[in-house]
Amino acid sequence: MSHKRCNGDVVREGAPERGPRTLRAEGALKAIAAGPQPERRLRAVLEQALVFAGASLAALYTPGDDRELLCLVESAGAPRTLYGVRDSYPAAGGSPVADAHRTGEAVWIGPEEFAGSAESRHVPSSGFSLAVLPVRGDGGGCLLALTEHPEGFDSDGRGCLEVIAEAVTCPVPAGPAESAETGELQPDAFTLAMDTGRAEVGDDILRLFGLAPEEFDGKVETLLGLTVPEDLPSLMSVTESDHMTIGERELEFRVLQPTGPPKWLRLSGRLLPGGDGRPALLVGTVADASTLRPDVTDVARVQRLAAALATAGTVRDVSQAVVAALRRPLRADRIALAELENDRLVVTVLDPPDPESWPELWRLEWRTEWPDAPVRAMPTLAAALREGRARIWPAGTGDLEPALADVGPGGLAVLPLPAGGRMAGACLIGWDTPHDFGPDERALLTASAGLAGQALMRAHAFDAEHELVGMLQRQLLPRRLPKLPGAVAVARYLPSTAGLELGGDWYDVIPLPDHHVALVIGDVQGHSAGAATLMGQMRTALRAYAVEGHPPDVVVSHANRLLTGMETDLFATCVYVDLDMEEGSAWCVRAGHLPPVLRHPDGSTEIAEVEGGPPLGVVAQADFPMSPLRLRPGTLIALTTDGLVETPESDIDEGMDRFAHALAVSAPAHLGLVADALLGNARRNDDVALLLVRYDGMALRPLRESWSVWRLPEAVRHARRFTRRTLRSWEVPDAVVDGVLLIVSELVTNALVHTDGKVRLDLTLIGDRLRVAVADASPRTPVKPTSIGWEATGGRGILLVEAMSAAWGTLPVSGGKQVWSEIPVGG
Numbered sequence: 160m161s162h163k164r165c166n167g168d169v170v171r172e173g174a175p176e177r178g179p180r181t182l183r184a185e186g187a188l189k190a191i192a193a194g195p196q197p198e199r200r201l202r203a204v205l206e207q208a209l210v211f212a213g214a215s216l217a218a219l220y221t222p223g224d225d226r227e228l229l230c231l232v233e234s235a236g237a238p239r240t241l242y243g244v245r246d247s248y249p250a251a252g253g254s255p256v257a258d259a260h261r262t263g264e265a266v267w268i269g270p271e272e273f274a275g276s277a278e279s280r281h282v283p284s285s286g287f288s289l290a291v292l293p294v295r296g297d298g299g300g301c302l303l304a305l306t307e308h309p310e311g312f313d314s315d316g317r318g319c320l321e322v323i324a325e326a327v328t329c330p331v332p333a334g335p336a337e338s339a340e341t342g343e344l345q346p347d348a349f350t351l352a353m354d355t356g357r358a359e360v361g362d363d364i365l366r367l368f369g370l371a372p373e374e375f376d377g378k379v380e381t382l383l384g385l386t387v388p389e390d391l392p393s394l395m396s397v398t399e400s401d402h403m404t405i406g407e408r409e410l411e412f413r414v415l416q417p418t419g420p421p422k423w424l425r426l427s428g429r430l431l432p433g434g435d436g437r438p439a440l441l442v443g444t445v446a447d448a449s450t451l452r453p454d455v456t457d458v459a460r461v462q463r464l465a466a467a468l469a470t471a472g473t474v475r476d477v478s479q480a481v482v483a484a485l486r487r488p489l490r491a492d493r494i495a496l497a498e499l500e501n502d503r504l505v506v507t508v509l510d511p512p513d514p515e516s517w518p519e520l521w522r523l524e525w526r527t528e529w530p531d532a533p534v535r536a537m538p539t540l541a542a543a544l545r546e547g548r549a550r551i552w553p554a555g556t557g558d559l560e561p562a563l564a565d566v567g568p569g570g571l572a573v574l575p576l577p578a579g580g581r582m583a584g585a586c587l588i589g590w591d592t593p594h595d596f597g598p599d600e601r602a603l604l605t606a607s608a609g610l611a612g613q614a615l616m617r618a619h620a621f622d623a624e625h626e627l628v629g630m631l632q633r634q635l636l637p638r639r640l641p642k643l644p645g646a647v648a649v650a651r652y653l654p655s656t657a658g659l660e661l662g663g664d665w666y667d668v669i670p671l672p673d674h675h676v677a678l679v680i681g682d683v684q685g686h687s688a689g690a691a692t693l694m695g696q697m698r699t700a701l702r703a704y705a706v707e708g709h710p711p712d713v714v715v716s717h718a719n720r721l722l723t724g725m726e727t728d729l730f731a732t733c734v735y736v737d738l739d740m741e742e743g744s745a746w747c748v749r750a751g752h753l754p755p756v757l758r759h760p761d762g763s764t765e766i767a768e769v770e771g772g773p774p775l776g777v778v779a780q781a782d783f784p785m786s787p788l789r790l791r792p793g794t795l796i797a798l799t800t801d802g803l804v805e806t807p808e809s810d811i812d813e814g815m816d817r818f819a820h821a822l823a824v825s826a827p828a829h830l831g832l833v834a835d836a837l838l839g840n841a842r843r844n845d846d847v848a849l850l851l852v853r854y855d856g857m858a859l860r861p862l863r864e865s866w867s868v869w870r871l872p873e874a875v876r877h878a879r880r881f882t883r884r885t886l887r888s889w890e891v892p893d894a895v896v897d898g899v900l901l902i903v904s905e906l907v908t909n910a911l912v913h914t915d916g917k918v919r920l921d922l923t924l925i926g927d928r929l930r931v932a933v934a935d936a937s938p939r940t941p942v943k944p945t946s947i948g949w950e951a952t953g954g955r956g957i958l959l960v961e962a963m964s965a966a967w968g969t970l971p972v973s974g975g976k977q978v979w980s981e982i983p984v985g986g
Contacts, residue, residue, distance in 0.1 A: 178315030181322060184211040188326040203558070204326050205235040205302075206538035210560065212312060212319035214304040215287070216242060219327055220256055221300035223247070229256055229301065235538060242287065242305050259291040259301050265321075266291040269311050288312060292324040302327055351379055351441040353430070358382070364445045367424055368414055387413040387421050394426075411448050411548070423448040464607055468614035474498065477618045478508035481586060481611050486510060489600055492591045493517070493566060496611070498584040498619065499544065507584075518565035537562050543573045544582045549605050554593035563587070570594035574604055576612030583615045635695040640668045643676055645740040645857035649830040651838055653847040655802070662846030663690035663731070664800045665698050669705050672970055672977070673923075674740040674857065677705045677714075680798040680850050681733030681752065690729060697722065697731050697775070708972035711737045711748045715772070715783045719750065722776035730776040734769075734798055736788070740857055745788040745796075750775050753801060753811070756819050758827060760793030764819040792856035795827045802845035803838070827853050861925035862889055868907055868918040868933075878907045878920050882931075889924050895984045898963045899929060902980050905956040906933040909941060909978070916975075927985030928965075934977040940969045941978060 184207050191203045201219065208217035218234035228247045248254045255266045268289040288311030294300035302324040306312055312320065344350070346363035356379045365375055368385050375381065383394060390412040413421035428443030464484040471477045478496040486494050493516055497504040509517065539559055543550045552559060552571045563571060567589025574586040586608065640648045650666050663683025670676055679701055683694045700721050704714040715735050722731060732752035738745040747755060747767065751774030757765045772783035790796070797818070804814030818837070825833040830851050841847050866881045868874050882903045886896050903920065910918045916936030923930040943957045960967055964980040971977075 178318055180211045180315045181318035184319045185322050187211070188322065192326070201233050201327070202235055202542075204323060205233060208302075208304050208320060208323050209236050209538050209541075212304060212306070212316040212323070213308055214290075214306050214312075214316075214320075216244065216303075216305045217323075218244060218303045219294070219300060220248065220260070220303065221294075222250060222260075226250060229260055232300075236305075236541065244303070244305070255289055255291045256301050256303060259293050260299060263293050263299075265293065267312070267317070270309075290317070290320055292320055294324055294327050300327070345444070347444045347446060349443060349445065353439040353441060356380065367422065367445060367447060369417065385414050387415060465610055468610055471614055471618060473621060474507050474615065474618045477611065477614045480614075481607065482508055482510045485586075485588060485603070485607060488603065489588060490590075490594075491588045492569075493589045495566070495587045496584065496615075497587075498615065499582050504540075504585065518562050521562065539563055540573060540585065540587075544575050544585060547575050547577055547582060549574050549601075549608060551596050551601070551604075553596060554590075567591075567594075570596065572596070572604055574608040574611075576608055576615055578612035578616035583612045583619070586611060635691060635698070636665060637667060641670050643668070643670070643740065643852075644674055646676070646738070646852055646854050647830055648678075648850070648852045649834050650851070651834045651847075651849045653802075653838055653841060655846045663694040663729075664802065664846045664848035665694045666798070666848045666850040667698055667702060668850070668852075669702050671705060671737070672708070672972075674861070676738050676740065677701075677711075678736040678738060678796065678798060678850060678852055679705075679733060680800065680848055681731055682800045682802075682848070683731045684729045689727075693722075693725075693727060693729055693731065696725075697733070701733070701735065705735075706971065708970065708977075710785070711735050711746050712783050712785050715748045715750055715775070716781075719775045719781055719783070720779055723779040725776070727776065730774040732774045736796065736798070738790075738796075738852070738854070740854075741860060743790045743792070743854065743856060745790060746785045747788055748772070748783050748785055750783055751777075753799065753804070753815065755788070756797040756799075756815070756822055757788070757790075758795035758797065758822045758825070760791055762823055764823045766815055766819055790854045792854060793827070794854050795822065795830075795833075796852045796854065797822055797837075798850040799837075800846075800848045802847040803841050803849060805845075806842060859926055861923050864922045866920040866922075868911070868920055870911060870918075874911060875904055875907050878903055881920070882922065885922050886929075891924070891929065891984050895929075895982065899931065899982055902931055902960050902963050902982065903933075905960050906931065906978055906980065909933075909956055910935040913937070913939075913941075914975075921977075924984070927983055929982045929984045930979060931982070932977050932979040934972055934975060936975040938971065938974065938976055940976060 187207050187210070188204060191200055191207075205217040205219065208214040214236060216234065216236040219232045220229040221232050222228070223230045227250055229250050230247045231245075234244075248256045250257055250260060255268060259266045266289070270288060287305050287307045290304045290306075290312055292302045292304075294302055302320065304312070304320055306316070344359055344361055346361040349358055349360045349364055351358045357377050358379045359377070360375060360382070362372055365372055368382055370381075370385075383391065386394060394410070394412055411423055411425045413423055415421055425446050425448035426443060427446075428441050431440045431442060464480065468477060468480050471480050481496055482494050485491065494510050495506060495517075496508050497506045499505075514521070537560055539550075540563060550573045552567070552573075554569045559571065563573075566587055569590040569592040571590075572588040574588070575582050576584045576586060588604070636652055637650070640650055648668050650668070652664065652666070655662055663685060665679075665681050665683075667679040668676060669679065679698070681694070681697060681701075683690045683697065697718060700718050701714060704717045709717065715733070718733075730751075733750050734752045734755060735748045735750075736745050736755060737747075747769045749769045749771040751771065754769045754771075755767045757767055759765065767786070767788060769786040769788075770784040773781050788796075799818065801811060801814075804818050805811045806814060821837055822833075825836060827833060830853055834849055834851055837849060838847065864881075864885045866878060868878055871877070879900050882900060883896060886899060891899075907918065907920060910933050914935040914937035919934045921930075921932040921934070923932070941957050943961065960980055963982070965983050967978070967980040969976050969978050
């Protein structure tokens with residue numbers, strides 16, 4: 160194939176200042192222009208639009224024979240069907256391609272503008288930007304580029320597309336006569352006239368078919384007759400013009416041999432449209448591909464890999480099995496396995512795992528445990544995935560982008576992993592020193608790719624289902640833990656990897672009045688949707704009983720009676736700890752669950768001696784005794800479920816001892832790291848919940864005073880006098896006192912008038928906020944009136960409290976309620 164320059168040099172004289180990506184694109188285009196493979200030059204030029212301009216797709220259109228159609232010549236990047244890009248457009252039509260060709264001006268279209276155009280009817284999704292640039296020269300043409308970036312092509316990206324349009328070469332077909340006259344037909348090349356079936360074939364190809372040059376009659380049927388019959392349909396799809404599309408095509412087929420098995424050959428071809436009296440031509444090369452076919456000496460290795468993949472459940476398991484099977488036998492320096500998700504490669508394993516061993520692009524994309532990168536940033540890899548066959552680049556291959564070349568400077572193998580009619584991912588294997596790819600290694604690579612692709616698809620499906628199960632489980636757990644005064648809490652939950660059933664482990668952290676906090680962890684029997692549902696009910700019940708103001712033993716007793724009355728066959732275990740942040744004390748109730756483990760500030764650990772009751776839901780009238788815990792600042796409380804400490808090889812007491820030892824050697828300053836370390840060796844045949852709380856003590860202790868309000872005629876005056884005396888002793892500014900006294904009067908009056916029983920007034924000062932709380936025996940919450948007439952004699956009390964308070968509300972307290980108000984008292 161020969162080419163003609165559509166527009167002069169790559170870089171124009173006197174061009175405006177270019178952006179950094181444009182300058183890099185110019186350098187890359189110069190290198191391509193000087194490259195040794197002119198037949199691949201056009202595609203390589205288009206691929207630069209993917210690398211430097213951020214395009215998802217780049218394509219070249221040129222006028223057809225009758226000049227009425229603009230026909231697709233070559234494309235690079237994502238499949239055209241994703242964007243509705245067609246093989247041809249009417250030159251006189253209203254498409255952006257036709258407009259750019261007709262006017263000679265570039266067309267830039269954003270997502271909103273494109274969505275309103277007629278062309279959008281042919282596109283599955285219009286969330287992308289389009290650029291069409293005219294290609295100058297004889298006959299002209301158009302460079303089309305698409306990007307999914309929300310802002311479209313920026314100024315530097317447009318500059319890149321302009322220099323790429325200047326560098327594009329329009330392919331001109333070379334006929335058989337021209338090849339024969341000039342002697343350009345290479346020994347491994349061929350040309351085939353699609354209308355007559357006449358072929359010109361190089362000597363090397365004829366030798367692969369077992370023919371001497373004088374024995375070949377120039378008919379393609381002669382060559383087809385020497386192939387294995389089963390491979391004829393795929394060959395006919397190439398040699399018949401009705402089935403062949405514009406662009407490159409590769410396939411492998413077998414030719415019969417006089418003795419021994421058939422030989423594998425690889426055909427790389429391109430269909431060139433005819434015109435000006437020339438027929439449409441298929442031009443390309445044929446090479447020996449037998450070294451890429453399986454060899455019996457690799458059967459044992461392939462069998463071992465198949466056995467390992469058969470037991471690999473997750474994507475990580477599959478990745479590790481592939482690394483173990485390939486890196487040592489191949490003596491590779493690095494190996495990467497990645498899933499293909501949309502147009503991004505999501506790495507599942509790197510060996511070695513440290514970022515310094517991998518190219519700069521990989522390090523820049525290192526967001527989490529492993530990096531991921533867009534496929535379009537590595538066009539060579541994208542081409543290998545599109546073709547779906549193993550590719551090998553020995554040392555010294557100069558046509559690789561740095562992101563791939565630096566993976567294997569001494570040699571690189573890229574294995575697309577096919578599965579279910581698509582590419583599941585890719586495996587990259589690199590060597591630092593020059594590596595000789597022998598036939599055994601090539602066979603092992605090819606055989607391993609198919610096995611790994613199928614296993615990766617199965618594992619991905621399992622991971623997706625398992626993630627769904629985990630998501631449902633996490634919806635039943637707290638989304639985030641509250642910030643605690645004087646303490647830090649961290650929790651972790653690990654679902655089981657044994658099957659896809661939901662677990663019943665849970666945890667909770669419940670803020671309570673007066674700087675108390677309830678810590679809860681529990682486990683419902685079994686692994687099923689029923690267990691998970693019951694877990695959600697028990698967590699909600701315990702939280703509701705705790706917020707009502709009940710002591711710990713009553714909270715657990717109520718939950719036990721609730722579960723017993725549900726008539727379920729399941730039971731639950733739990734630990735409930737009520738922690739007083741001000742005093743550094745706690746009360747613990749245990750219902751058939753593991754006791755808390757305490758790590759003291761000196762590093763020693765203690766499995767708390769806590770009396771226990773039966774599991775919830777077993778005995779309706781069970782007792783759940785409370786046990787005290789004393790905490791010094793710096794003490795770490797650890798609550799967990801049996802999935803973390805129980806194993807088939809040892810009893811639960813040994814597991815608790817191991818858990819306590821791991822806690823002792825941890826650094827409690829970073830609770831998240833402590834939690835991750837404790838879960839690092841967890842067996843995943845059961846779900847695991849872990850709750851860690853470090854008690855630091857409150858830096859600012861609140862001041863508290865209480866007053867029992869007697870039902871006397873002057874009760875409100877006594878409450879006001881108590882309040883004034885207390886505020887004076889706390890040195891509260893006089894400017895605030897009158898407002899506080901008004902709030903006390905209203906709250907105490909409401910309690911005395913509208914309720915029966917005891918009434919208590921509590922005053923709390925912490926920092927610059929004063930809290931006034933009045934508790935009574937009625938559960939009825941005061942209602943704020945929506946409207947009050949001028950003649951009404953009551954109903955304004957709550958409105959006054961709301962107006963004078965920074966915040967106010969009610970809390971249930973042991974069958975009654977507490978109405979509270981907060982007032983800022985700072986200067």
